[in-house]
Amino acid sequence: MQKQTIAIDTPFARADVYGSLAVPIYNNVAFEFQDAQVMSDAFCNRIDAPDYARVENPTVTNLELRVRALTGAANVTAFNSGMAAISNALLAVAAQGKNIVTSRHLFGNTLSLIAGTLLRFGIKPRLRDLTDIAAVEAAVDDDTCCIYLEIVTNPQLEVADLRALAEVAHRRGVPLIADSTIIPFTETDLKSLGVDIEIVSSTKYISGGATSLGGLVIDYGTFPEFNKRVKYEMLFNLGAYMTPQAAYMQTLGLETLDVRYHRQAFNAAWLADALRDESRIRRVNYVGLADNPFHVLAKRQFGETAGAMLTIDLDSKEQCFAFLNRLRLVHRATNLFDNRTLAIHPASTIFGNFAPNELARMDVRQTTIRLSVGLEAPEDILADIRQALDPSTREEA
Ligand SMILES: *Cc1c(COP(=O)(O)O)cnc(C)c1O
Secondary structure (H helix, E strand, O other): OOHHHHHHHOOOOOOOOOOOOOOOOOOOOEOOOOOHHHHHHHHOOOOOOOOEOOOOOHHHHHHHHHHHHHHOOOEEEEEOOHHHHHHHHHHHHOOOOOEEEEOOOOOHHHHHHHHHHHHHOOOEEEEOOOOOHHHHHHHOOOOEEEEEEEOOOOOOOOOOOHHHHHHHHHHOOOOEEEEOOOOOOOOOOHHHHOOOEEEEEOOOOOOOOOOOOOEEEEEOOOOHHHHHHHHHHHHHHHOOEOOHHHHHHHHHHHHHHHHHHHHHHHHHHHHHHHHOOOOOOOEEEOOOOOOOOOHHHHHHHHOOOOOOEEEEEOOOHHHHHHHHHHOOOOEEOOOOOOOOOEEEOHHHOOOOOOOHHHHHHOOOOOOEEEEEOOOOOHHHHHHHHHHHHOOOOOOOO
16 A cells, blocks of 8 residues: 555554544543453553553554554654654663764754753763764764764755664664654655664654644664663653644644645755756755755655755855845744745754854854745745845845
């Protein structure tokens, strides 16, 4: 069966008593048991039955099952944000004295989690250039607990060789953990490239229309202890499970993900190409462009589409601000893969609390605008960007 069909037609784990076609929202906390033995069996995981909604809820389980069906994963655990998924997964593999081999090219909060929060608990960051396999090899040692990366980094749009990194990780017996938020798992087969654990901020493409926060830990089962840790230790003890309301909206989002994503990726590719002709834009960065340095590797690893995020560089921060202030259709907002096109100046917002020298080391430039391309007609998005690039347009914001 094709993924679009699986996304729509994966049956409920247990049929709804009324035959509801849409997944019901179980807006509850506790579940009653027929007798004490069944209750004990449920609590001790001898049978699969929900006991308490911090750790299991039928609406959330339904989303987890659909993602499992779509990815072929051994286990999927839903958290209440992308950051909750990332922090719970890292806490499941790390311990005091261990190190995480990763890069400075990370989502801002992920970098500050690894280089700040986890460091306070004695887990050490080893920040390397993940496109330099020899440097990664030299960084990994007996205390390494994982290699962690983003499949297309934000906002640099860097792509590392997953097979090569997986080999380095597996030689040391540690997992390769990949944040795949930028290109949906319906397009890729990261397991075949050696990724052991995939993490997705389902706030982005999956929620569809920016309805809700969520995060998914997709475990391919190659490190059998991992699921025990993340599901039965982290989820239980840290309490960051997805809410049934979010799971309901994200299940609806999952059903239309394929069509939305293809339209958004098409729009992004079309825009990236068109924006190269604009004289006020110094650089268009999008891995879908044939002359992008990561194009060939991205295509080999992730297939024909290249996501719906691109960046443009103007001459200065002031020009970036003026550009943002002249936009009429495109929205000044963070978030990625909303139905609407969004624009942001990452250096002064998402990365606004990093010092200038840190920004330079992370390759976050003052001249960069990030665009998350939506579902509008691409000609309308282009027309808005063109008028906002024009210095004679009045800044209305
Ligand atoms: C947004 C994002 C996150 C964090 O997700 P939240 O759902 O906002 O917590 C993590 N990684 C990447 C690549 C993201 O874009």
